[in-house]
Amino acid sequence: MAATSAVLQSEWTKIRSVRSTVWTLALAFLVTLVLGAVICLVFNSQWDSMSTSDKLTFDPTNTSFFGMTLGQLALIVFGVLVFSSEYSTGMIRTSLAAVPQRGHFYLAKVAVAGLLALVVGMVTSFLTFFVGQALLGPHKAQIGDPGVLRAVFGAGLYMTLLVLLCVGAAAMLRSPMLGLGILMPFFFLVSPILSAVPKVKSVARYFPDQAGQKIMQVVPSSDDHTHYGPWGGILIMAIWVAAALLGGYLVLRNRDA
DSSP, rough: OOOOHHHHHHHHHHHHHHHHHHHHHHHHHHHHHHHHHHHHHHHHHHHGGGGGGHHOOHHHHHHTTTTTTHHHHHHHHHHHHHHHHHHHHHHHHHHHHOOOOOHHHHHHHHHHHHHHHHHHHHHHHHHHHHHHHHHHHHOOTTTSSHHHHHHHHHHHHHHHHHHHHHHHHHHOOOHHOOOOHHHHIIIIIIIIHTTTTTTTTTHHTTTTHHGGGGGGGGOOOOOOOSOHHHHHHHHHHHHHHHHHHHHHHHHHHSSSS
């Protein structure tokens, strides 16, 4: 049986030696930070022209994370490539020959990807918050304000869970093109559109991204009618992640490489 430390080191080497996976994390960081900063700057400059109701429901913390909408697309690419790239190159057969215990191999890959996503996610969320609030001027929130630290920490946690969800989905789909072809339209188009359609938005609230993003809100929006709070939303997302990771493991265990 391969030593746990050796398997973890192998998975870490795979990730850092493939430029595409490293650059996707860097892109997620830059897009989230820069776009969030631009949005905060725009809100600060347009504050006087905003309506009274918009000012009362303004959420400076969540405004910093507006860039997450596009930044998460890079995270999806990272999560998919971490696993499915081995199938596209045929390296999966070599990996399983070196680590025949498939559960051991799978857990190592999930652990390394998850830990890396957690580090990048937390750095991104805290830096994005502080830069965004600096650009909001007098309308900013402080990290010590009620609910703010939870939202900032939750943004990094959301990014981590999103990557793990994509890792599990990629393990089931076993194809980069298929994984990206399903996940990117779902998170960028299907989920946002359905969440705005009156007849189905009550169901869309329980999609992983819609539920998970509740953790980043400090000031509830006027049309927010969800029955779960910020931690309830992240719990719903965690259930999606657990289901995806379990499905990925079952596919890896029961199918030939």
